Amino acid sequence: MATAVETLGKLERRITISFPLTDVRTEVEKRLKVQARTAKAPGFRPGKVPLKMVAAQYGYQIESEVLNDKVGRAFNDAANENNLRVAGFPNIVPKEDAVEGQLAFDATFEVYPEVTIGDLAAVEIETVQAEVSEAEIDKTIDILRKQRVHFHTKGEAGEHGDGGEPVAAEGDRVTVDFVGSIDDVEFPGGKADGYAFVLGEGRMLPEFEAATLGLKVGEAKTFPLSFPEDYHGKDVAGKTASFTITLQKLEWAHLPEVDAEFAKSLGVADGDLAKMREDIKVNLQREVAGRVKARNKEAVMDALVKVAELDVPKTLITQDSDRLAEMTRQDMAQRGMNVKDVPFPPELFAEKAERRVRLGLILSQLVGDNKLQATSEQVKAQIEDFAQSYEDPREVLKYYYSDRSRLGEIEALVLEENVVTYVLGLSKVTSKAVAFDELMGSNAQA
Template identity: 30%
Template structure:
């Protein structure tokens, strides 16, 4: 087999492939053996028709499609290997010659991975991230953890306060008429949660048990129900029950229950501070890595084929569908609920998909430029980390993944990002961005 590659405009090119006549005849023989099993010819048992009789009756051309199925894919794959190109989409095939006793010739119009013209990726200016943990941050974290443990206690006396959960009946009117979806009985609402129309929850503060009130609000201009958007509404509200959070008091005993390594409140808060510092440090590192990757990609020049963007959109939709499945929804149901179509979603995802493709191509180009690879030892170490983290044996992880290519690529990408960070210059945030 011989193959030639000619680059055309953009990322397309023409791949010309010639397969020797001997291979064609072998493919025709295979095609005949397949077809003859289902042929009935008077005077011959099924599957026993001689080749000359078959060709005389049906013509050798009747074998060409099956022979093509046998020849094309292996020839195309071999041609890719021989020419060293990297296709990113299915080719357009043009069969030039397929005849018994002659070479098989075809042309493939192929879209290939684009060339990457790297810009600056060393010495990038990356904004420093503040990793300071203040006393107020520690106190807020402790407060949130205590509030998560709070019991809800019915308030027999007293009025609604922000943070209380009220059980209420409401009946909504616009222009004096009830509107669909504006009524409920026995509805639980946390006051201050921002769950209802702006202004609604604030007007519940101060109400007492069994008290009624007309709550006046205006629907937002961008409200999802167009017939209500921007309209003034009145809700007739009745308070059925008021529950307040009873937050436990942090003492030495509770501190040791919350954290086995803390003997008292001070030790518990010290451990909380350490956890916050570690979290801020990790967040800072991730933000700096993200900025370095984005800047390196922005500095690169790449003519990205539409086919690669479409493929990335496919992956993003698949990821979204998997997330929906975890919430008990399929894509069809989601589109019905949201009023969105798949084409709408694709259009919304297009810019992100293009950025993803550009980023991946840039990181791959840097890896090649710097001769960065993931060794077998790197892969083994990564598999062991996964095993320790998830409590699954290395062998089971290997069986699940099928091969180590995904891990090898992940390790390679991380090495590239580590290079970007090690070569970057950390700079202070602009004064006007500090707040």
């Protein structure tokens, strides 16, 4: 049986559930007898172990299972009888002042809130749009060329020329020996032989690169270098060191020509440059479309957070904070980082978790009220759209349809898009053009 529901706060509730102790004992004895049929013990044949020995070995475990089952069933029955939508899991503790012959437990829990969504017609949302021009295609080709750069000894004639005067310049790859000291004492990490880097890429501190410019192979230079206050090496941060560098090797960068061979290296079998540019354009347009969609979805979600009123269950925030902490740990581990002993306090993720839970409740309300669930046709269309960028689209379809959880991810994505379309269709929408570089530099996430 269960007591009436007590209201402890806006969302917090408590009920007391109880049942006769004899019910527990009867069920424990029943399960012990079942366990005895297959129980094993030295000196006894299977199934012939005395019940007292079975009880001594399995009694505590079985009693715990019986209590968990009965308490869980009683709580669920009480929640259903009172039409309670329980958020998360209840906190159940034994009640010390139970009536003799009864077992009683207090179950404290939260319920899902009422979600009130304001007038969407009065909401103002700014969306973005972007275009892919010939300039963006040219920039992408330059990036692809730099990714395929190869180096030649500067000053030596070769198939592609000699690279000009053999002095270190921006874009050259230099190999140097260096040694640094502070107050005439070498410091850890301040010395290296055969260290290579490309001038102008910013891998080295500005003073180091400036000192290297203009050197010829075999030349050395001594110069002061001031480490920034926030330098990652705490022992030298904020200090000034004296460095001596010696240029051991100098190479100039040769970028591949934009010709048929270059096009073939990008997967254009016949080396047609026009087709190569069109392929690049299509890929850029797909990337732009994805980022525009993400930015606009974020704008819609921000608007929904502002226009909706609800109390967010703390239980759900805690659960999602724990989930985000574990996801972060796993992600860092997959990247090869040793996070075995690194703490991931869930409270660091509480703000993000609160927003995620809030949005989830708002979306659930909108979807239920307006029948915005993902249809099978929409899900299939979304997967087919994903599959376009793969060599074998059929394998992509198989990948998603063979796993219910993967399919669920697509359904959730489509559902969000349905909500975005619905909200944009009702609200006051203005659109602004954003530069390609600005859009590609953003990481909008809902």
